[in-house]
Amino acid sequence: MTRFALTLEFDGTPFMGLQRQSHGPSVQQAVEDAIHAVTGENAVMHAAGRTDAGVHALAMRVHSDIEKQIEPFRLMEALNYHLRPAPVAVLDCAVVADDWHARFSCTGREYLYRIANRRAPLTLDLNRAWQVPQPLDAEAMHRAAQALVGRHDFTTFRSVHCQSQSPLKTLDRLEVERVGEEVHIRAAARSFLHHQVRSMVGCLALVGMGRWRETQIGEALAARDRQALGLNAPSEGLYFVKALYPGE
Incomplete structure (x- = not known):
């Protein structure tokens, strides 16, 4: 299992917010669906912050744990392919320590x-x-x-x-x-x-x-x-x- 830290840019206009919602699309759902398309895994995305419907991000940090062996650059490219046409882009992808947490490690x-x-x-x-x-x-x-x-x-x-x-x-x-x-x-x-x-x-x-x-x-x-x-x-x-x- 490898922990990947992603940096996301997104236009929040079409989303009900960052966090997964039962009543509409979310950034979390878009990213998790893209991870599933690439790896076949139901990985959970954890974010540095929660944004409301309509709020945007220039560099939101998130992380997910993935079993599939894949290089960070290849994962970033594949996620960006599968995220289209949603207005979400992965700007950076890196392997981090298992105890690094997008939310709880944030200062x-x-x-x-x-x-x-x-x-x-x-x-x-x-x-x-x-x-x-x-x-x-x-x-x-x-x-x-x-x-x-x-x-x-x-x-x-x-x-x-x-x-x-x-x-x-x-x-x-x-x-x-x-x-x-x-x-x-x-x-x-x-x-x-x-x-x-x-x-x-x-x-x-x-x-x-x-x-x-x-x-x-x-x-x-x-x-x-x-x-x-x-x-x-x-x-x-x-x-x-x-x-x-x-x-x-």
């Missing part, structure tokens, strides 16, 4: 959220960014975001369906910058609560629109109440960027 996760700050309809970036037509003050958003950095009770920014045992999380970085007609929000932490990034982005957008004071971000955090949330940003602007592991 950090990074996300990017893209806001298309323009009035014209999206064409090339349809379903790949959140369109906000009102002008956004990215500098005010960045200043307000710093109230969320550090270890806090993020109950306000946590989905009611979140399965985490505790709302306490340490947010290592939350940065907002304007890139042309887009506003990018980058978040980094060891782990995140369900909907945490989208909830933070939604409230920061309210600051950028001038509908919230900068200090209201900290007030919403201190409330520890989901009812204090101003806005939950849609899934299509969110990207899983990177998973960090010791020694890498």
